[in-house]
Amino acid sequence: MAYFGTTIYTVQPGDTLYNIARNHITTIENILKFNPNIVNPNRIYTGQRIVIPWSPPEAIIYTVRPGDSLYSIARKYGTFVRNLIMFNYLTPPYIIYPNQQLVVTPSLE
Structure with missing residues (x-):
């Protein structure tokens, strides 16, 4: 399957996958599909780099x-x-x- 594109995001203090997904107009599920190394979605770390799939701004x-x-x-x-x-x-x-x-x-x- 062809992907439209991604960006690399560095986790900041206080970030959660929920707020990262919301800020990038995507879903936690989509972020997890691109980051199989995230075993527990409730545990991400400051400084961790994660792949975020792009969504159109009007999504x-x-x-x-x-x-x-x-x-x-x-x-x-x-x-x-x-x-x-x-x-x-x-x-x-x-x-x-x-x-x-x-x-x-x-x-x-």
């Missing part, structure tokens, strides 16, 4: 609700299922679950 983070599907989310936000798959690095069979956070991007043709 939003959506929390999956019971009954959601990739199709229903894409339709609700006027985007394509392939964008959800691509920006969330989902692999077949493309299963999503309640409370999962997804990067939702505008339509990209």
